[in-house]
Amino acid sequence: MYKTKRKRGVILTSTGIKRLQSAILSVEIIENKGEHLSLEEISSRIHVSTRTLSKLWSLSESVDQKTIKLCFSTFNLELHSEDYTIANKVNETETSKLLSIANIKEDLSQRSKLTSFVEEHQTRTEQIENLCSYPDGPIxxxxxxxxxxxxxxxxxYREVTTSGCVIRIKSPKQMGKSSLVLRLCAFAQKQGYQTVNLNCYQFHNESLTDLNKLLRHLCWKIATQLGIDPNLKEKWNEEIGYNLSSGFYLENYLLDQCQSPVVLVLNEVDHFFEYPHICQEFFALLRSWCEEVRHNPKWQKLRLVMVYSSEEYISMDINLSPFNIGLPIRLNDFTQPQVEDLARRYSLDSFKAKDFAQLMLLVRGHPALIQISLYYxxxxxxTLQEIIEEAIANxxxxxxxxxxxxxxxxxxxxxxxxxxxILAAKQSIPLNxxxxxxxxxxxxxxxxxxxxLPRCELYRAYFAKQLSTIV
Structure with missing residues (x-):
């Protein structure tokens, strides 16, 4: 007969981890002024060890149910059955070699339990994989x-609470701008603000050939996201010109109906640089809206966030440009400690110091490339060696x-x-x-x-090969 002692525990499901992470984010925003709670700070709040919390985040190691209840209650959540799944770990097994019908029945029973365990493990693996989709787009x-x-x-977070603020988030693509904007909007909504998050690539080409059409389309989108009837036929006065009309529409129609501040996010605003016949006047108008907050209380409800990769080199009066005012934010590469932190979240416990050094040499701290690397x-x-060899080759x-x-x-x-x-240079060379x-x-x-220098070793190897055929 098999004699077994089992240590029972529970593991968070994807539903559970999402609810808990969301609750922690709310606490960070409301109680901690938007500042990230470290693992040690969360541990202190819950009164459990950081080791136990690491097990909890891994979604692969079990903890006792009381611990999960304590975590949820600390962040004002009620634990539901769909938040966790039960895991069985066999600690000790004593087997007696009895050739009997009972032995055979017990063996069949154990096989059934093993099948159940495998199915449960597969379900849990699917839950983890569903939580971690391919890292493409905002996190x-x-x-x-x-x-x-x-x-x-x-x-x-601090700046967006300031009346009439302007925030400029500038970085190359794939650096995490959209992920930051998601969190900025979530923070603003927790403060009771209304948010409008627009992607400038969504403006159709017809709008980008005529500034009047662009401004009408922009105002329509803002009104729609605010849940206000655009009513452009009555509220848009083309007789006074589209610049004044758009300003009056925002001030006396949209902002007048908003009881709370409005955060307006313009993503990929550098898309307008591709349309030079409208971009200078549009950006000058944007700058004039920012200036309105200095003397107009209604405009102080507006918080403007511009997100872009470049400013291009356009001939524009610095006094009319929106790209030299407000809080400038630039996203940098991940540091090695940040990469190590992310690897832990992927449960890559076997990753060693030399592995991190190799990965950082290949892609440095490029956020998108790091995420893709750890995902694969x-x-x-x-293996890391396979990734490096294929990356250098093609x-x-x-x-x-x-x-x-x-x-x-x-x-x-x-x-x-x-x-x-630049790729071929062995020393500094003069550049335009x-x-x-x-x-x-x-x-x-x-x-x-x-x-x-080239951004990283991957870029040096890949583009040196590709550009040799077209330059």
Whole structure:
């Protein structure tokens, strides 16, 4: 007969971890002024060890049910049955070799339990994989894979509570701007503010050929997201001109109906640079809206957030530009401790110091490339060496992101030629400042003292090979 002692425990489901992470975020926003709670601070609040919390976040190691209840109650949540699943761990097994019918029946029973355990394990694995989808696009609010970069989050949370503020978030693509904006909007909503989050690429081409059409479309989108009837036929007065009409519409129609501050986010605002016949006047108008808050109480409800990758080099009066006012925010690469933190969240416990050094040499702290790397290491059973070899050979798992960068260079042969010179240079070389700025805006270069270098070893290897055929 088999004699078994079992240690019973529970593991959070994807539903449970999402609810708990959301509750922790609320506490960070409301009680901690938007500042991230460290693992030690959460441990102190709940009165459990950081080791136990690490097990809880892993979604693969069990803890006792009382601990989970304590975690949920600390953050004002009631534990539901769908928040956790029961795990069985066999600690000790004593087997007696009895050749009897009872032995056979028990063996069948154990096989049934083993099948049940495998099915349960597969379900749990699916839950974890569902929680961690391929890292493409903004990281969801409830995701445990968002890495904060202090003090940026705290600065934008504090600034958005200031009347009539302007926040400028500028970084190359794939650096985490949209993920930061999601959290900024969530914070603003917790303060009781209304939020309007617009992507400038969603404006159809017809709107971008005529500034009057663009402003009408913009105002329509703002009204719609605020839940207000746009009513443009009655409220838009073209006789006074579209600049004045748009300002009056915002002030006397939209903002007048809003009892709380309004956070207006313009994502990918640099898209308008592709339409020079409207962009200068549009940005001058945007600047004038920002100036209104200095003497008009109604406009002080407006908080403007501009998100972009570059400012381009356009001839524009600095007194009319919105790109030199407000709080500037720039997202930097992950540091190695941040990469190590993210690896722990992926439960890559076998990752060693030398592995982190190799990965950082390949992609440095590029947020998107780091996320992709850890995702494949965790879920696609690739070794770091395999990832590096394939990446150097043909781009490997990073191919899609690299292709997008290559297309930008192919569209601008002169810029591609300059980048090829940087890749080949053994020492500092003189470069056109405008082209240098554009390469930095694309995230293709970095500065080291007075030297301009490729962003990382991956870029050096990949683009040196690709550009040799087109330059």
């Amino acid at each position: 969801p609010l409830a995701s445990p894979f968002y890495i904060e970069r202090p003090p940026l989050e705290r600065k934008v 290491l965790k879920y696609h059973e690739m 781009g490997g798992i990073y191919r899609d992101l690299l292709w997008r960068q290559l297309i930008k260079l192919q569209e601008n042969p002169r810029l591609a030629k300059t980048y090829a010179e 400042p405008i082209e240098t700025y554009k390469l930095e805006s694309l995230g293709l270069i970095r500065f080291e003292g007075d030297r301009i």
